[in-house]
Amino acid sequence: MMEGMKLQKEKLNDFLDGLRKEKYLFAPQKEGESLQFSPVSEESQVELDFQNTIIPPKNAVFPQTETLFTYQIGKLDIELPEEDRERVVLGIRPCDARAMEIIDRLFSWDEDDPYYFDKRNKAALIGLACLEPCINCFCTSFEDGGPASTAGLDVLMTAAEDIFILQPVTEKGEQLLSEQDLLETASDDEMKTVEKSHAEAAEKLQRKIDTEGIPQGLPGLWESPLWEKVSGSCLGCGICTYLCPTCHCFDIQDEVEGFDGRRCRMWDSCMFGEYTLHASGHNPRPTRRERTRNRINHKYAYFVDKFDVIACVGCGRCINYCPVNIDILNILAQVKEEL
Amino acid sequence: MVDLEKLRQTAKDIVSRDDVKHIIGWKQGTYGFRVEPHFAAEPDEADALTFSPLCTNNLATYLTLAEKLPVPRGEEPDTRKVALMVKGCDSRAVVQLLVEQGLTREGVYVVGCPCSGVVDVKKVEKMFPDILEPAQAYWKNDQIVFQLPDGEKEVSREEVLPQKCLLCRYPNPVIYDELLWDEVKAWGSEDYEDVKELEAKSPEERWDFWKDKFSSCLRCYSCRNVCPMCYCEDCVLDRLNPTWTFRSVNLSENTSYHLARAFHLAGRCIECGECERVCPVDIPLMKLNRKLYKEVVERFDYEPGIDPEATPLQASYRPDDEEDFIL
Numbered sequence: 001m002m003e004g005m006k007l008q009k010e011k012l013n014d015f016l017d018g019l020r021k022e023k024y025l026f027a028p029q030k031e032g033e034s035l036q037f038s039p040v041s042e043e044s045q046v047e048l049d050f051q052n053t054i055i056p057p058k059n060a061v062f063p064q065t066e067t068l069f070t071y072q073i074g075k076l077d078i079e080l081p082e083e084d085r086e087r088v089v090l091g092i093r094p095c096d097a098r099a100m101e102i103i104d105r106l107f108s109w110d111e112d113d114p115y116y117f118d119k120r121n122k123a124a125l126i127g128l129a130c131l132e133p134c135i136n137c138f139c140t141s142f143e144d145g146g147p148a149s150t151a152g153l154d155v156l157m158t159a160a161e162d163i164f165i166l167q168p169v170t171e172k173g174e175q176l177l178s179e180q181d182l183l184e185t186a187s188d189d190e191m192k193t194v195e196k197s198h199a200e201a202a203e204k205l206q207r208k209i210d211t212e213g214i215p216q217g218l219p220g221l222w223e224s225p226l227w228e229k230v231s232g233s234c235l236g237c238g239i240c241t242y243l244c245p246t247c248h249c250f251d252i253q254d255e256v257e258g259f260d261g262r263r264c265r266m267w268d269s270c271m272f273g274e275y276t277l278h279a280s281g282h283n284p285r286p287t288r289r290e291r292t293r294n295r296i297n298h299k300y301a302y303f304v305d306k307f308d309v310i311a312c313v314g315c316g317r318c319i320n321y322c323p324v325n326i327d328i329l330n331i332l333a334q335v336k337e338e339l
Numbered sequence: 340m341v342d343l344e345k346l347r348q349t350a351k352d353i354v355s356r357d358d359v360k361h362i363i364g365w366k367q368g369t370y371g372f373r374v375e376p377h378f379a380a381e382p383d384e385a386d387a388l389t390f391s392p393l394c395t396n397n398l399a400t401y402l403t404l405a406e407k408l409p410v411p412r413g414e415e416p417d418t419r420k421v422a423l424m425v426k427g428c429d430s431r432a433v434v435q436l437l438v439e440q441g442l443t444r445e446g447v448y449v450v451g452c453p454c455s456g457v458v459d460v461k462k463v464e465k466m467f468p469d470i471l472e473p474a475q476a477y478w479k480n481d482q483i484v485f486q487l488p489d490g491e492k493e494v495s496r497e498e499v500l501p502q503k504c505l506l507c508r509y510p511n512p513v514i515y516d517e518l519l520w521d522e523v524k525a526w527g528s529e530d531y532e533d534v535k536e537l538e539a540k541s542p543e544e545r546w547d548f549w550k551d552k553f554s555s556c557l558r559c560y561s562c563r564n565v566c567p568m569c570y571c572e573d574c575v576l577d578r579l580n581p582t583w584t585f586r587s588v589n590l591s592e593n594t595s596y597h598l599a600r601a602f603h604l605a606g607r608c609i610e611c612g613e614c615e616r617v618c619p620v621d622i623p624l625m626k627l628n629r630k631l632y633k634e635v636v637e638r639f640d641y642e643p644g645i646d647p648e649a650t651p652l653q654a655s656y657r658p659d660d661e662e663d664f665i666l
Contacts, residue, residue, distance in 0.1 A: 031554075031555055031620075032551060032552065032555055032620070032621060033621050034555075034620060034621065036555070054619055054620065055557065055619075055620075064557070064588045065586075065587045065588045065589060135370065135371065135468070135469050135470070135471055136370065206469075206471045207471070232376070232378045233375060233376035233377075233378070233401075235400070235404065235561060235564040235565050235617075236404075236564050237559050237560050237561035237563075237564040237565070237617070238557070238558070238559035238560055238561070239559045239561050239617075239619055242557050242559045243619060251586060253585070253586050253587070255582075255585045255586075255587055264587055266586050266587060266588060267588075269559070272560070273406070274577055286406060286408055287406040287408065288406065319369075319370075321619045323396075323561055323565055323613075323616065323617035324375055324376055324396060325368040325369060325373040325374070325375035326375075327368075327369040327370070329369075330369045
C-alpha cells in the first residue's frame with residue numbers, strides 16, 4: 001500500500017476541484033444552521049471543521065427519495081433513470097462509513113439492489129478521522145469501530161495543524177490519490193503525530209456499552225415490562241431512524257401527476273404506525289411498545305442473526321436528537337440487567 | 340417558588356387515589372441538560388419527578404397520543420383519570436382539547452406549575468458543551484442558574500430562553516385542579532414583532548425564506564407527533580387514497596405538508612412551541628403558526644386555549660362578523 005500523503009490545508013479547495021472534475025463530490029456544507037452532505041458545486045463552501053452532521057451521509061448512496069422509473073398513464077413503456085456517476089464522499093466520519101459497510105450486507109442479501117449498488121460501487125469514501133467526538137458517541141463499543149476506524153473507507157484523512165494526512169485504505173483509494181497532483185509524501189514525524197491524535201481521540205469518548213450477550217439475550221425479553229417502560233414517552237416520530245446511518249427501510253409509491261407517473265422509493269421508518277399497517281386494518285405492531293422493541297431487536301438481534309454484525313455504529317444521533325430523551329444506551333443497560 | 344417536596348408529595352397523594360391511572364410529569368434525563376417525560380403509576384415512582392427550567396416538554400400531548408388497543412371481551416376499559424403536570428403553555432393545550440371535546444374534564448386531573456420560562460436546550464448545550472453528567476438548573480430572579488460539575492453558572496434568561504418563552508403571556512396555568520406554588524408575574528406583551536418582521540418582506544422574499552427552510556425538512560413528522568393539537572386518528576397527511584401529499588421528500592411536497600399543518604392549526608395552536616423545539620433541522624415553525632395566530636386574533640378576536648367553555652373557532656359564527664376579507 002502507498003504511504004501516507006499530505007495536503008496543505010490552504011490547497012484544500014484546489015484538491016476538491018480536482019476531485020470534482022471527473023466525479024460527483026459529496027461533502028459537508030452549511031444548509032441553514034446545520035451541516036449536510038450535499039453535492040459540491042463551484043459556489044460550495046465545504047466545511048471540514050465539525051463534529052458530525054445531523055443527517056448522516058447515507059443520502060449519497062441511498063437518497064431519501066429516489067425515482068426507480070417513470071411512465072405515462074395509458075402507455076406500456078417505462079423509462080429508467082440515467083445511470084449514476086462515479087462519486088466521492090469526502091469528510092464522512094468513520095462511524096458513518098462503517099454503517100455503509102453494514103447496510104451493504106442488507107442490500108446484497110438475496111440479490112444485489114441495483115439502485116443502491118449503482119451508486120455504492122461507484123462511490124469512494126474519503127473519511128475524516130474524528131478528533132473531537134460528540135458527547136453521546138460510543139463507536140469504540142464495537143469491534144471495528146473507533147474515531148479513526150478505516151472500516152468501509154477507501155481513504156482515511158486526518159486533520160493536523162496546517163495539513164491533512166491522507167492514508168489510502170483500499171486499492172480504490174490508492175488509485176484515487178494517485179490521480180491527484182497536490183499531494184506530497186508525509187514524513188514519519190507527521191505520521192506519528194496523526195497516530196497519536198487518533199489514540200487521544202479514542203480516549204475522549206465518554207460513553208460505552210459492552211454488547212456481550214445482548215444479541216443472544218434480546219429475543220428472550222419479548223414480553224418484558226421493560227418495553228412499555230422505555231417506550232412510554234415515545235412520540236412515534238422518525239427522528240431516530242431517519243438520522244440513523246444504518247437504518248435502511250424504504251417505502252415504494254407510485255406518484256402520478258396528470259398523465260406523468262413515477263415509481264419512487266423513499267426512506268420509511270419502523271417507528272411510524274403506518275409502517276406495519278396491513279390492508280385489512282390489522283396492525284401487528286399496534287403501539288409504540290412493539291415498535292420500540294422492534295427497533296432495538298432489529299439492530300441488536302435480528303441483523304446480527306442474519307448478517308453477523310450489530311446494525312448500530314455508536315454515532316449517538318438517536319440519543320442527541322430524540323425530543324423526549326429516549327436513550328439507546330440506557331435501554332441497552334436495562335436489557336443487560338434483565339439478561 | 341418551585342417546591343419539589345410539595346410536588347412529589349402531591350404526586351404521591353394523587354397516584355394513591357383509586358380513580359387515577361398515573362401522573363405524567365418530568366424527571367431528570369439520562370445525560371446533561373435533558374429532562375424526560377415520566378409516567379408515575381405508584382407512589383414510589385413519584386420521587387423521581389422534578390420541575391426546573393429544563394422541563395421543556397409539553398406533556399399534554401400524551402393525553403391524546405396513547406394508542407388504545409381494543410378491550411378484550413369480558414374486560415372493562417380503563418376509565419381512570421390521567422393526572423398531568425402542566426406549565427402555563429401546556430395548560431392551554433388541555434383547555435383547547437376540552438373545547439374541541441378531544442378530552443373530558445373528568446378524564447384529567449391537572450396539576451399546575453407556574454413557570455418562569457424553560458430553556459432552549461440547544462442553546463444551553465452550545466453554551467456548555469460536552470456535559471454528560473446530569474446537570475440541574477433553577478430560576479433566580481432574571482437569571483437561570485445551571486449547576487455544572489465545576490460549579491454554578493448564572494445566565495440571563497434572554498440568553499437561553501426560546502422565543503416562545505420570551506414572548507409568553509401565560510406563564511401561569513389557565514386551568515388546574517391544584518396549583519403547586521404561587522403564580523408568577525407575567526412578562527410577555529403581544530406585539531407580534533416577530534410576525535411583522537416577516538410580513539414586512541415582499542412575497543418573493545418570504546417565499547425565498549420558506550423555500551430554504553422547507554427544503555431541509557426530512558418529513559420525520561416529529562412536529563406533528565409532538566403537537567398536542569395534532570391528534571387526528573387518521574391524519575390527512577397519512578392518507579393514501581386519495582393521496583393529498585406525496586411521500587416524496589422535495590420542496591413541493593414538504594411545503595404542502597407544512598402548509599396543511601399550519602392551516603389545520605389556525606385558531607387552535609396554543610403557542611407551546613414544541614414543533615420548533617423538536618425539529619432536527621431547525622425549521623422556525625412558530626413563525627408560521629404565529630402568523631395565523633395573529634390573523635385569528637385580529638380578524639375574529641379569538642384566542643384558543645384560554646376558556647374551556649369557548650366554542651371552537653371553526654364552529655363559531657357571529658352575525659355581525661364584517662367578513663370584509665371574503666371576496
